[in-house]
Amino acid sequence: MTPRPPRAVPRTIREMRLARPRHRHVGAKSSGNPLREGLRLERVPDPCALVLFGATGDLAHRKVVPALYQLWRTHLLPHEFVLLAFGRRPYTDDAFRDELHAALVTYSRVQPIDERAWRQFSERIIYQRGDFDDPASYDALAARLDTLDRERGTSGNRLFYLATQPSAFAEIIAQLGRVGLDHEVHGAGWRRIIIEKPFGRDLDSAIRLNREVGKVFRERQVYRIDHYLGKETVRNLLVFRFGNGIFEPIWNRRYVDHVQITVAESIGVENRGQFYEETGASRDVLQNHLLQLLSLVAMEPPTAFEADALRNEKVKVLGAIAEMSPAEVGRNVVRGQYGPGWVAAEEVRGYRQEPEVDPESETETFVAAKLEVDDWRWAGVPFYLRTGKRLPKRATEIAIQFKAVPHRLFRDAHSDPEPNLLAIRVQPDEGILLRFSSKVPGLGLDIRPVNMDFTYGSSFNVDSPDAYETLILDALLGDQSLFTRADEVEKAWGIVTPIIDAWVAQRRPPPFPNYEAGSWGPAEADELIGRDGRRWRRI
Numbered sequence: 001m002t003p004r005p006p007r008a009v010p011r012t013i014r015e016m017r018l019a020r021p022r023h024r025h026v027g028a029k030s031s032g033n034p035l036r037e038g039l040r041l042e043r044v045p046d047p048c049a050l051v052l053f054g055a056t057g058d059l060a061h062r063k064v065v066p067a068l069y070q071l072w073r074t075h076l077l078p079h080e081f082v083l084l085a086f087g088r089r090p091y092t093d094d095a096f097r098d099e100l101h102a103a104l105v106t107y108s109r110v111q112p113i114d115e116r117a118w119r120q121f122s123e124r125i126i127y128q129r130g131d132f133d134d135p136a137s138y139d140a141l142a143a144r145l146d147t148l149d150r151e152r153g154t155s156g157n158r159l160f161y162l163a164t165q166p167s168a169f170a171e172i173i174a175q176l177g178r179v180g181l182d183h184e185v186h187g188a189g190w191r192r193i194i195i196e197k198p199f200g201r202d203l204d205s206a207i208r209l210n211r212e213v214g215k216v217f218r219e220r221q222v223y224r225i226d227h228y229l230g231k232e233t234v235r236n237l238l239v240f241r242f243g244n245g246i247f248e249p250i251w252n253r254r255y256v257d258h259v260q261i262t263v264a265e266s267i268g269v270e271n272r273g274q275f276y277e278e279t280g281a282s283r284d285v286l287q288n289h290l291l292q293l294l295s296l297v298a299m300e301p302p303t304a305f306e307a308d309a310l311r312n313e314k315v316k317v318l319g320a321i322a323e324m325s326p327a328e329v330g331r332n333v334v335r336g337q338y339g340p341g342w343v344a345a346e347e348v349r350g351y352r353q354e355p356e357v358d359p360e361s362e363t364e365t366f367v368a369a370k371l372e373v374d375d376w377r378w379a380g381v382p383f384y385l386r387t388g389k390r391l392p393k394r395a396t397e398i399a400i401q402f403k404a405v406p407h408r409l410f411r412d413a414h415s416d417p418e419p420n421l422l423a424i425r426v427q428p429d430e431g432i433l434l435r436f437s438s439k440v441p442g443l444g445l446d447i448r449p450v451n452m453d454f455t456y457g458s459s460f461n462v463d464s465p466d467a468y469e470t471l472i473l474d475a476l477l478g479d480q481s482l483f484t485r486a487d488e489v490e491k492a493w494g495i496v497t498p499i500i501d502a503w504v505a506q507r508r509p510p511p512f513p514n515y516e517a518g519s520w521g522p523a524e525a526d527e528l529i530g531r532d533g534r535r536w537r538r539i
Contacts (some may be wrong), residue, residue: 026511045476046190047080048157049148051141053132053172054164055085055096059196061103063227064163067468069104072124073117076473080153083125086141088132096127109466124152132168138175149189156189159475163196170212177216184221191488194223194475197288198279199484202500203493210486219486223475228289228396229482230467230474232456233430237296240303240424240432247422248301250402252377257419259383260399260537261293264391266343268517269365273356280286281335281367283429285387291318292484293398293426294383298373307480311488318491320375329502334524335510336366338390341517348390348517364508365389368525369499370532384529386536390517396426418449423537430464431455 050068052060061080071077085096090345101122104113125320130137148154160176162169173193176182184191195213200206215224228234241248250256263285269276276284295314302309324332352359366388373383402420421435434452456464475484503510515522529536 005482043076043473043477044078045473046157047078047153047155048159048189048476049082049084049145049152049154050087050159050161050476051084051145051161052161053086053168054162055127055360056087056089056091057163059163060085061100062107062474063466064161064467065100066104066108067466067472069108069118069121069236069496070110070466070469071473072121073110074115077476080147080155081124082152082154083127084141084144084148085127085459086130086137087127090129091127093125093127097122097125100125107502110463129369132164132175135175135178138179138181142179142181143500147405154189158189158191160191160193161472162194166196166198166200169195169209171366172231173213173216182216182221189265190221190478191217192221192223192475192478193217194225194472196225198283199224199489200493201278201283203490203497206489206493220480222483222486223471223480224472224484224486224489225475226248226288226292226484227467228292228426229484231426231430232464232471232481233424233432234293235470235482237424238310242301251400253379253381255402256378256381257401257403258381258532258534259294259297260397260401261290261297261383261385262395262397262399263289263293264393264395264520264539265385265387265389265518266391267393267424268338268348268390269352269354269357271355272353276365277357277361277363280363281365281387281389282496282500284368286367286499287378288484289396290385290387291492291495294371294373294385297398297400298375298378298383300377303479307483308485310481311485315485315488315491316375317373318488318495320373320378321371321495322374323494323498324502325498326502326505329499332370332528333499333502334368334522334528335364335503336388336515336522336525337361337363337512338365338388338515338517341390341511341519343390343392343518350513350517352513364503364510366391366515366521367527368521370528371495382532384534384536385523386521388515388521391520392518393539394428397537397539398424398426399537400424401534401537420536429455 054060056387065083068077068083072081091099101113101118104118105111108313126144126148128141130141145154145158145411149156160181160183162172164172176193181192182191193213200209241251292314295317298317299313300316304315314373337351340353341348351357351363351365352361357363366386368384368386371383371385372378372381404419418435418437421433423433423435425431425433432454435449436452437447438447438450471482474480514524526536
């Protein structure tokens with residue numbers, strides 16, 4: 001009898017994923033394209049259970065569960081997947097599933113709901129009542145997960161998602177460690193944890209929380225989530241910079257005059273007054289979203305497109321931003337709080353009139369700051385950052401303002417050429433705009449700025465995933481590229497904490513409210529950039 005030839009051994013992760021047999025979802029159809037089908041299978045995680053702490057809360061209903069449903073609907077979750085919802089309220093499985101279905105009707109980005117896909121997904125949702133500070137609840141959780149491994153084939157792979165108040169993080173992590181749910185035994189499955197922002201309230205608390213996390217989980221198991229890093233345009237920024245040879249040579253202090261990064265919201269604090277009173281714009285947006293966008297703009301090319309290489313370069317950028325003294329905070333940072341006004345033709349109340357807000361609150365709802373990255377590439381180039389609630393529109397944009405031409409060549413022109421501008425729109429109309437000068441048709445010499453405008457919606461006939469879909473799938477696949485590392489979080493807090501401390505040390509309270517709802521913030525923000533002979537870009 002002729003022996004069988006040995007099977008080829010897959011040598012790369014991609015080959016191993018393509019070689020691994022997969023159970024197709026009920027009703028799933030092949031694309032008919034072997035390459036596309038292989039790439040899809042490459043993005044399907046291993047069988048696993050996702051344990052969602054805070055499953056009855058707002059974040060779970062608005063973002064996490066809709067993201068998981070979309071991943072299931074698009075065949076990007078394994079057949080052997082279980083969502084184990086851990087919460088304090090007394091629900092049956094069916095009652096909790098009904099509540100999640102109602103949430104999807106409101107919050108799912110694709111409507112109407114695919115009821116067939118929902119039925120399949122809902123069969124994988126299990127509710128477990130428990131208290132975050134009750135050791136017995138974690139003993140029961142560990143036993144339940146072992147049962148699911150046997151009955152549902154989840155293979156010991158577990159992703160823990162902390163969608164709770166930050167005050168519960170340390171207790172949950174400690175209890176998971178106590179019952180051994182962090183342990184990875186060879187051949188018995190992986191264990192990972194997603195931790196929502198804000199990660200700490202200041203530098204000291206972030207260091208303490210990192211220490212508590214490190215007592216239980218290894219850094220390679222930890223996924224600190226900032227949903228801005230999952231947005232399509234933010235991810236495309238890396239491709240735009242490092243995949244196009246025409247921009248990188250001018251991406252430096254010789255050609256760039258300054259950079260503006262704006263994260264504007266038209267809404268107020270809605271029903272999160274108590275949370276916002278403890279957070280404010282500096283902790284809610286400046287420490288994470290704005291500094292993350294800055295680091296992506298300013299980073300050096302990484303040695304490889306992988307997690308640690310990317311994060312190493314971002315940490316270097318944050319480390320090159322000097323800590324501000326109280327006097328520098330006074331010169332380079334502006335804070336504001338909105339009063340009553342009009343937004344989108346609707347009259348709205350001021351921050352101090354919002355539910356659960358102190359009538360004499362000193363919490364900032366607006367921050368503008370001037371930062372400098374003191375390295376070889378960016379020395380002397382100011383980065384102007386601003387964020388605020390109740391601004392005229394919802395918009396996030398990175399604007400790279402290039403320097404003016406060095407010589408007035410067109411002396412007979414009616415106007416000088418305007419400096420070139422590159423604007424990267426993160427939301428809501430995702431795209432990239434490039435402004436340059438052109439001659440107006442006619443006999444005279446009239447120069448005007450014109451725009452080349454790329455938008456995702458008109459250029460690609462593709463349904464872009466929500467940021468949470470991208471990030472949750474990456475965590476299930478073990479890809480940490482779009483998640484923040486411990487030292488990265490601490491570097492960011494090292495920039496923001498001196499600002500907050502300087503405000504606390506001020507003897508006189510700020511003159512809040514100091515900007516009207518529906519405006520672009522306090523006049524001091526215009527003065528901040530105006531002192532340098534510049535102005536905020538109109539969005």
